[in-house]
Amino acid sequence: MQSLNISTSALRGIQLALDNSANNMSNLDTVGYKRRVASFSELLADSMNEQPSTDRENRNSPVGIRIGSGAKLGMTKLDMGQGSMKPTDVPTDLMIQGEGYFRVGSQETDANGARVEEMRFTRDGNFHLEESAYFGGFILVSSTGHVLLNESDNPLVLPTDEVRELVISEDGYVSVNGEPTFERVGIWKVHNPDSMRQVGKNLWGLSELAYDDPATFNPDDYYELAWTNNLASVRQGALEGSNVNLQEEMSQLINIQRAYQLNSRAIGITDQMMGIATSIRSR
Structure with a gap:
């Protein structure tokens, strides 16, 4: 048996x-x-x-x-491991070189019909520009409809009426039409990637244990800015392929x-x- x-x-x-x-x-x-x-x-x-x-004397x-x-x-x-680079020459396509994730957010409806903020991590840099009257400018939106966040964990907003030229430097700073916006793409290093859970659509969330007690939840215990220790850089006009x-x-x-x-x-x-x-x- x-x-x-x-x-x-x-x-x-x-x-x-x-x-x-x-x-x-x-x-x-x-x-x-x-x-x-x-x-x-x-x-x-x-x-x-x-x-x-x-069966044997002096056995080990x-x-x-x-x-x-x-x-x-x-x-x-x-x-x-780093995936292969796929050049696209699209200004809104971003690729992370090194450790870290983009952080994206959206407004979702819970079971009671209330609007709640949903924050997710992703390595998918396939973004596009959308004009938003609510945010007062243009925002970068992912293929899943989530808004790209800046290094302050707020939506990255380009305060302009028209985007003729978009430049994002390797260290994440954004310039529009030749003028700096003082916005910086947020790239975050998760301390323990294996603790994250897949939520579908190539998105990741923190484990449910992280939110058991919202009063004691400290983001610094789970993730930090990758810019702090130069752990990552941004490549504009390219996407990271699967590894x-x-x-x-x-x-x-x-x-x-x-x-x-x-x-x-x-x-x-x-x-x-x-x-x-x-x-x-x-x-």
Whole structure:
């Protein structure tokens, strides 16, 4: 029976690893996508110490026989490696070189119909200009409809009636029509990217634990400006491609298929052995 438990738990973990690889490959062309790497961990093991005699004197390993319970998918770690650069020559397209995320916000409606502010992180720099009477100028809006925020965590507003020329320097400062606006693109470094949760549309949010007690929530505990320690720079007129390596994912997919076949065969052989034992006992 133990072999059935080991193979069954392995199949569950392998299925999750397959889903992870499939998700990576499906986002091969997603702007700013970061792949996840599956890692396995060992389940609890039993130790049989009631042996009639020691099999070897002066052994280095503990006395007894360890009986494992299989493995499970321990975690899927976020790979923050830099993606390839895709030049577009579009002034509103921005690419982060180095660590950090853009911070975007929007007004959303909660279950009670009240308007709440939603703040998200993203590496997708595919923005476009929209004129906003509410903000009193032009704003940079993402493909998901979120507004790009500045380094003060407020919407980045270009106070002008017309945008003929938009220039964003490597350190994030914005100039419009040859005049500085004193606005700076906010790029934020998250202290622990693995603690973030995916919320869809290539957006990330802080873990729900961060908002358990709003009274004690301190943003500095979770993220800081990447400009502070020169951790990032901005490239205008380019987008960051996905950091998924198709060859590596295909190789991983083959390994997953082989592992699935091995454990499926182990279950089949165990079933045959149990059938033989049952037939002998019934005679």
